Amino acid sequence: MSVIKAENISKKYIIDHKKGNAPKSTLREVITDTFSGLFSSRDRDQETHEEFWALKNVSFEIEQGDRVGIVGSNGAGKSTMLKVLSRITEPTQGRISITGRVASLLEVGTGFHPELSGRENIFLNGAILGMKRDEIKRHFDAIVDFAGVEKFLDTPVKRYSSGMYVRLGFAISAHLEPEIMIIDEVLAVGDAEFQRKCLGKMKDASNAGRTIIFVSHNLTAVQGLCNKSIFMKKGQLVEIGETNQVIANYLSHIQKTGLSSSWETPEDAPGNDKVRLKSVKIVPKYIGDLKHIDVRTPFKIEIEFWNMLDSANLNVSLHLNSLTGECVFNIGTPSRKFEKGIVKAECEIEGNFLNDGSYSLSFMVVKDTSTPLMNFEESLIFEVEDYREGVSWYGKWPGYVRPQIAFPITQLEYENV
8 A cells, every 4th residue: 555655746946146245144144135135226136046946757656664765866855855755845846645644853853842851852742743642651761761861851952962862853753653754864963873773663663564764875774774765866766666776776876076076165165154165185195197096095185164153163073984875984173163264174094994995975064062064975976996007806805994904824833734
């Protein structure tokens, strides 16, 4: 039985461009700009409007008990599709039919009231899902135990870390027994143990007949959980089918971005009104005519971004991932105060560390060590090669790292055997 049916779903946004004006970061700038637009024809003439179709003619059906992954690169329309399915936004064209109660976990803190405690938010979210108070009470202890927030249960959630937000949000969604669970990339905020618990809980929910829709860049997690997957590209559905086949086709479409990306002005750069990306580069130590990275090549990762905030305590969290989404390593800079302007972070990777293969580089700019300002996902996708001229090589080594660690072998005693 189909519990979700999407028929020719399209979603259009209107993007406003104002030439020559930087993003507004204060209330005064917003008010001033608004009034100048009302009384100045010159400002109005400078405005241009662009249609952007985040989704275009997407159709599919999902059966009861299916575990469906949605994969695709940034900008493919995955999160927009989840918002349409969750009734957070209405499609511009098309029709969605859903049978059953839906619980969505799309962003950190979705559905939470920041001034209420964790305890109060459990009852609030349960009421939003249509649960009776007695039902919520019956699951209350299990929710608290799963989320691991017992010590902070009566603390306002505005003081929670992003990880605590996600743990409590997922625990509520999973234990209040909706027929359909919609989960976005937010599980990436949790630690490995929590992610394992979440995937196990989603499998249990599916075995009980509930339907799961799961978006993640961690393709290994998608393969482990989902029996079906949807591949989306530039707002359109490319393929729906068995997960391993869909993921293989998706990986074959991924193009390497090279060793650098940069933007001349903040207006053209990715980001928001707090931070915008200026450049991200991989710089080999031995430059010359080198256009690629060999396993033996030391290199630097250099990141520059425009900081739009005054006197902000910032740090950068960097993730190097395989193309299937496994984190090879995660490092963070110290937190320190920065004024408005360009901020740079860099780290050095020794040669003979990464194995040959394809990798993606993502990083997050964080304020006050716990508030993400912007997550720049897959800002670079690059290749590490293993080229040995004139040497017969037996094949690719397993794993993602191949450090040179001393591993001697000696003969302790000679025997006739």
